[in-house]
Amino acid sequence: xxxxxxxxxxxxxxxxxxxxxxxxxxxxxxxxxxxxxxxxxxxxxxxxxxxxxxxxxxxxxxxxxxxxxxxxxxxxxxxxxxxxxxxxxxxxxxxxxxxxxxxxxxxxxxxxxxxxxxxxxxxxxxxxxxxxxxxxxxxxxxxxxxxxxxxxxxxxxxxxxxxxxxxxxxxxxxxxxxxxxxxxxxxxxxxxxxxxxxxxxxxxxxxxxxxxxxxxxxxxxxxxxxxxxxxxxxxxxxxxxxxxxxxxxxxxxxxxxxxxxxxxxxxxxxxxxxxxxxxxxxxxxxxxxxxxxxxxxxxxxxxxxxxxxxxxxxxxxxxxxxxxxxxxxxxxxxxxxxxxxxxxxxxxxxxxxxxxxxxxxxxxxxxxxxxxxxxxxxxxxxxxxxxxxxxxxxxxxxxxxxxxxxxxxxxxxxxxxxxxxxxxxxxxxxxxxxxxxxxxxxxxxxxxxxxxxxxxx
Numbered sequence: 061x062x063x064x065x066x067x068x069x070x071x072x073x074x075x076x077x078x079x080x081x082x083x084x085x086x087x088x089x090x091x092x093x094x095x096x097x098x099x100x101x102x103x104x105x106x107x108x109x110x111x112x113x114x115x116x117x118x119x120x121x122x123x124x125x126x127x128x129x130x131x132x133x134x135x136x137x138x139x140x141x142x143x144x145x146x147x148x149x150x151x152x153x154x155x156x157x158x159x160x161x162x163x164x165x166x167x168x169x170x171x172x173x174x175x176x177x178x179x180x181x182x183x184x185x186x187x188x189x190x191x192x193x194x195x196x197x198x199x200x201x202x203x204x205x206x207x208x209x210x211x212x213x214x215x216x217x218x219x220x221x222x223x224x225x226x227x228x229x230x231x232x233x234x235x236x237x238x239x240x241x242x243x244x245x246x247x248x249x250x251x252x253x254x255x256x257x258x259x260x261x262x263x264x265x266x267x268x269x270x271x272x273x274x275x276x277x278x279x280x281x282x283x284x285x286x287x288x289x290x291x292x293x294x295x296x297x298x299x300x301x302x303x304x305x306x307x308x309x310x311x312x313x314x315x316x317x318x319x320x321x322x323x324x325x326x327x328x329x330x331x332x333x334x335x336x337x338x339x340x341x342x343x344x345x346x347x348x349x350x351x352x353x354x355x356x357x358x359x360x361x362x363x364x365x366x367x368x369x370x371x372x373x374x375x376x377x378x379x380x381x382x383x384x385x386x387x388x389x390x391x392x393x394x395x396x397x398x399x400x401x402x403x404x405x406x407x408x409x410x411x412x413x414x415x416x417x418x419x420x421x422x423x424x425x426x427x428x429x430x431x432x433x434x435x436x437x438x439x440x441x442x443x444x445x446x447x448x449x450x451x452x453x454x455x456x457x458x459x460x461x462x463x464x465x466x467x468x469x470x471x472x473x474x475x476x477x478x479x480x481x482x483x484x485x486x487x488x489x490x491x492x493x494x495x496x497x498x499x500x501x502x503x504x505x506x507x508x509x510x511x512x513x514x515x516x517x
Contacts, residue, residue: 085117085120085121085124086121088117089114089117089118089121092110092111092113092114092117093114095110096110096111096114104419104422105145105422108141108142108145109145111137111141112138112141112142112145115134115135115137115138115141116134116138118130118131118134119131119134119135122134126191126192126194126199127199128187128191128199129183129187129199129200129202129203130199130202130203132203133203167242167243171242176204176205179200179203179204180197180200180201180203180204181200182200183196183199183200183203183204184196184197184200184201186200187199187200220232220233220236224253224254224257230257230261234261237262245262245263245264246264246265247259247264247265247266247267248262248264248265248266248267249267249269250266250267250268250269251268251269251270251271251273251279252271255267255268276293277293278290278293284500287302287394287497287498288333288394291333291393291394292333296390296391297390299389299390299391299392300386300389300390301428302394302498303389303392303393303394303395303396304394304395304396304430304431304490304493304494305385305389305395305396305398305428305429305430305431306323306395306396306397306398306429306430306431306432306433306486306490306493307398307400307401307403307404307429307431307432307433308320308323308397308398308399308400308432308433308435308486309400309401309403309404309432309433309434309435309461310434310435310436310437310457310458310461311435311437311450311453311454311455311457311458311461312442312448312450312451312453312454312457313437313440313441313442313443313444313445313448313451313454314435314436314437314440314454314458315435315440315479315482316342316399316400316435317341317342317399318479319433319435319475319479319482319483319486320339320397320398320399321339321399322479322483323339323397323433323483323486323487323490324337324338324339324397326483326487327393327395327397327490328393333393333394334393334394334395335393336391336392336393337392337393337395337396337397338388338392338393338396338397339397339398339399340381340384340385340388340396340397340398340399341384341399342381342399342400343377343380343381343384344377344381344400344405344408345447347373347376347377347380348364348367348447349447351367351369351373352364352367352446352447355367363446364446364447364448364449365449369412369413371409371413371417374405374408374409374413374417374420375417375419375420375423377405377408378402378405378406378419378420378423378424379402379423381400381401381402381405382401382402382423382426382427385398385401385428389428394494395490395494398429401424401427401429402420402423402424402427403424403427403429403432403464403468403470404461405420405423405424406420406421406424406464407457407460407461407464410460411450411453411457411460429470430471430493431471431472431473431489431490431493432465432470432471432472432473433472433473433475433486433489434458434461434462434465434472434473434474434475435475435482436458436474436475436476437454437455437457437458438476439476439477439478442454462474471493473485473486473489
């Protein structure tokens with residue numbers, strides 16, 4: 061059986077619209093495109109595979125219509141979608157810091173228009189001489205315009221080796237810089253020796269800022285060597301990325317909040333940058349209190365067993381918990397203690413409604429936790445504080461937490477015994493984590509100077 065035989069059913073008319081037959085390919089192409097847009101609006105990772113399927117269908121559709129340039133454009137879109145899918149699954153999806161958005165500059169518009177004209181004319185000639193296209197110009201024009209629009213979604217990456225004594229290497233770097241910043245550069249601020257040459261090539265003023273690191277005794281090299289020693293000089297987003305995040309989780313009434321607060325107090329007692337160690341509170345409890353209060357406003361005699369959760373409550377809880385965690389990491393110490401997290405919310409959804417919630421699982425997968433401390437239910441009396449009713453479920457929940465932590469490959473330690481023993485176990489686990497430090501790639505030495513690559517960029 062040939063590929064044409066496999067694809068033949070997709071080319072069959074499904075129905076007729078205004079006298080024009082509409083094929084399966086067109087219907088599926090439109091449907092997958094609409095679904096992809098909806099998934100993108102919801103920031104759902106499934107938008108990538110659905111988008112790729114949409115591109116494949118349009119390859120078939122455009123090829124059948126003789127629009128070969130547009131068919132080729134879908135291959136570009138498929139490549140970009142694979143990259144986007146990979147980026148989301150490796151921590152660059154929703155929830156990460158937003159990328160800066162700016163308007164296209166006048167210089168960029170000039171180059172884009174020139175490239176668009178040349179590209180459209182070149183594609184037109186290619187389609188006229190190499191294909192049987194009936195509309196080579198319009199096919200080429202729409203393709204060129206699409207590629208021009210796609211340009212606005214990209215930044216610039218400079219991975220050229222460094223040699224600050226080699227004019228050819230300088231020229232290569234400047235080509236990248238000019239592409240990324242095509243407008244006028246008025247000043248170059250650096251603390252490095254290469255600043256003068258960089259400013260000269262930009263025809264800008266060179267402003268050397270604290271070259272001896274006397275005002276701000278910090279550098280990229282110093283941060284790589286010891287981030288904690290440089291903590292006060294780091295910007296909030298950098299602190300949030302480098303802070304070690306420790307999550308305390310467990311079944312109802314197993315001492316999670318008590319342990320989280322005690323652990324944070326232990327590290328605050330170190331003083332210095334550690335004095336800002338925070339324990340992020342459990343948003344799910346606040347949400348539950350509000351839910352019970354709202355029910356009691358309608359039914360004054362209502363109690364916690366009367367409260368009912370909806371499945372959509374849990375993504376809200378997971379997102380808000382993550383927001384609180386990220387906000388605390390920006391202003392806190394090198395370690396952040398979290399009283400639960402989005403991952404724990406996946407098990408709580410299972411406890412109340414049964415099964416996993418896809419959106420909560422996606423939020424949890426993007427989490428930045430480094431260590432989870434699972435509080436065992438054994439030896440801890442159950443205390444009903446008005447928001448608990450699951451004493452009989454504690455063994456099951458402890459087991460489910462352990463199973464899911466293991467299945468997802470998360471680093472965790474189960475803490476048992478009286479409070480003092482639990483705290484000692486937790487401190488030992490966190491100290492071990494902190495002692496590992498952060499491991500950064502060594503800067504590549506230059507052939508013509510002392511400035512490492514990471515400080516050159």
